[in-house]
Amino acid sequence: MSEHSSGVVGRATIGDAIHRQALRQPNKDALVTYNTDGSQNALTYKEVDLRAASCATGLRELGVQRGDVVAICAPNGVEYIVAYLGALQIGAAVTGVNWAAPLADIEWQIEHAGATTVVIGESRLHECEEILKKLTTVQYVIVVGDSDIRSSIEVTKFSSLVQNTPLDTTESDVNENDIALLVYTSGSESKPKGVLIPHRNYLISTTFSLLSAGYISPDDVYLFVKPFHTIAGIGSITSMLLVGSTLVFLEAVTPDAVLDVVQEARITTISQTPTFYVGLTRSEKFATADFSSLRTCQTYGGLVSRTMLETFANKAPHIRWASYWGQSELTQLGTIGWFRTFDDIPAGDPRWIGIPTPGLEVRIVDADGNDTDTGEMICRSPSVMAGYHNDAERTAETISNGWLHTGDIVHRDNDGNLFFFDRIKDMVKTGGMNVSSLEVEDALHQHPAISQAAVVGLPDEYWAEAVTGFVVLRQGMTVSESDVIDFCRGLLSAYKVPKRIVFLDALPVDAQGKIRKRELRALYSPG
Template identity: 45%
Template sequence: MTDLTAARRAMLGRATIGDQLRRHAQHTPEKEAIVYYGPDGSRSVISYEELNARVNRVANALVGLDVGRGDVVAVMSRNSVDYMTIWFATLKLGAALTGLNFTFTETEIGYQVNHARPRILMAEDVFCGRIEAAREAGSLASVEHLVCSSAGETEPPEGWLAFSGLVTGGDAAEPDIDVHEDDVAMLVYTSGTTAFPKGVLISHRNYLISTTPAWTLALDLGPPVVWLFVMPFFTIAGLGSMTNIINCGATIVLAHTIDPAAAIRIIAAEKVTYMAQTPTFFLAMTTEPEFRDADLTALQRCITYGGTVPSHMITAWQEASPGITWGTYWGQSELSQLGTVGWFSSLADIPGGDASWIGKPVPQLEIRVIDDNGADVEVGELICRSPSVMLGYLNDEERTAEVFRDGWLHTEDIVRIDGDGNLFFVDRKKDMIKTGGMNVSSVEVERTLYGHDALMEVAVVGLPDAYWSEAVSAFVVPKAGRTVQPDQIIEHCRASLASYKVPKVVRVVDALPKDTQGKILKRRLRDEYS
């Protein structure tokens, strides 16, 4: 009988991400893979053939540094062609990549590097000093080579290798490496809440047979798509989405740094058709002076995730580009981004008019909604099965066992399911507010707050309270030129919410803390105001 396992592992039939890049280079060599706007605003274009050759050179150079199957490469950089190159080069060697948040302090760098134990660490030139400080503190013991990525003529620090030297010094031939589809490709770290971040282990197979096909079917992702990319590569949304786009042979429009105004200009110039970001970024774009006059009509699909969608955001975009179809997306690192998606052109298209709608599961995802006893219910925890489920958490069998129970991945997200299989996000378990013996969804209160026409952004958390245990507390940012009083906001909420859900405290603030994707950092609000 034929050894099917060996056949799968051989280049003959394996499912690895690096192989997919090689296929695109063969089938569509001149197709634009990357349109890149550098730090100085200069525009360059890299074809699939050029990208694959560049990746091969770096992969072969890494072989010369003894990087191989099972090793880890770490990167601390803003989005760049160098980042994409070392990602695919790492994959072609059977090694894994872990991205460091470029806002990390030396202590945070030390934790992730000591946990992931990379042999190679590449940093953008402006971050090399921080890496050096972490090394001097004794945090980079596993790192054998430091590599500096520079967009200009900056010389690498003493003892560092120049990434440009890897590009020019390596052979462009395809690396002949025994890479397995079950090898770890990504080591993505989740955001820490009450504990240290967890390292999520994701294989090549997860993307090739599950997540990418799901995006092809559910997001209609293919070669004609021109995607403006604004998600940082150190996140699963960033690294995973970029991988899906390249797997499908589409074009990525990438900027070294991007803000809402720059995004507007690039969409118009490049005739961008797809874009994905948090609601806060899309909302910020609507406040830019260029927004109303820019030609955004090429945009076909805008996908949003990670926050409540304000109705005034959708209204503003409808006026600017009436042809846009909006996507609401839910996914998790532990599912290799896989999840649920729903499409709408206007708020009237959303089932029941409920803005907490996160669509329906993609074909590769099986779900249940359960209570604490494991019984199927209308409102409860979402649990999942899929070929996209992670391999586990790095060096953490206990927390892996906590989420892998009874043959399901437990997401710790509370959802509601209706009779048609539509899912509605209620809250993260940790964000549910327990007040006076009742549970309150912070998301529900936020949706009500967004109904006030003077508010631009809102966040709701539970803060410690001697009487209520947790007091429902709202933080609100008024629109430009508008003023609000806390008692007005409380009265607005009383008109739509049961009394126990109405905020006990409203704080009017100039801005809300956000991460690099624009997600509101509720943890920071709880820490600062508790």
């Protein structure tokens, strides 16, 4: 795996960067898994690099070529990462598929991606056999698992791929402009879009992250609790390996298991949604948990609560918090803001998402493209996606004159702070007025009986769209619809107050925990 070749000198790919980490710190732990039986498995950077290179050889010998798409539909685990890195080494692109998704969703993504190869967890192989037979682009099926595989289709065991002689990367013609990832958006509003991300984007994005006031560090021991198939998942894995950090995984993620491993593994960094942190505070182990090693807690995808932050601050005031915003189309990270307590947040507004990362240029524009304080955020950066897979029309709509249109309504104050107001598609147009669903959700969350809330506009003959709140109550608590509406009247302007409250046992969410508002509209729209 020598780098002394004119084809490799100066090349900037994810595989090359991780190989150089393996040369620099071969015996440092890269991936550590804590199993439910109390055992641990660890791979050093050298071991990860060699396994990925062996997997690359196996994929190439199987017939996978540069430019192919490899779909990985498997649970979080070391095998997933090795398959991902192995595919990148031969110039294939990887698309992560939610392995717990319905069969129809799995079939749709593999077909839309045009995947030639599917890496699948053994627990879902048999129920996916029929769709794999139907998909004409799929030529190779690789199974992750320890069991003897019996299948009606031809399969290759993943364990056999990594027994091959490691690929000599000087023989690979992959370059930084090749597509590394085909990431599908959550599809909370419409069919998912396939975002094309070249190798160079991750090298650029990771550099921006390093420059963002300690967002990530080579010294970090990073507890990873996100689904791998998402941009927040595989994106964070990629960035942390490029930096040279240690990633820690749990075989089963529960609040108690998280609190235990933070102490045992001396975790320095965690990144997850506000709901995740609230769950930790409600664990019986929280009061005695040891957070002395924890340097930063990062959060995204929701509003942080004062109560949650105060609970953490009372126990571990040294922790720095980061609220960040990003998109798949931006190769993950776009803005970030640091704080220790709720009072550090500008204007005490939990919608704060910080300031742009280095290298990201931001404009706030109105519907006519004029600069304004509150409007759609558009961005320009070398980390912007290459486009949407097989969708030139939507690519042209989203990237115009070099600017990425994010579809997010944002406010910028005089100090440059950015506040996320809503997705354009989530704005409720009621009685000639625009209402931010996020603002109404924030009001609902302040009710002591409400655990979760989502707000959408439902078709209404009089209002055009009626502001409608969907709420999940805290265990053992009850409240009436009229009580909730009256509560909101004390916090919101009259036209923003929900016209209706619907009580649910649970809100529909995707693998990242994002609420699927499209489902709520479909289920509860009149007629």
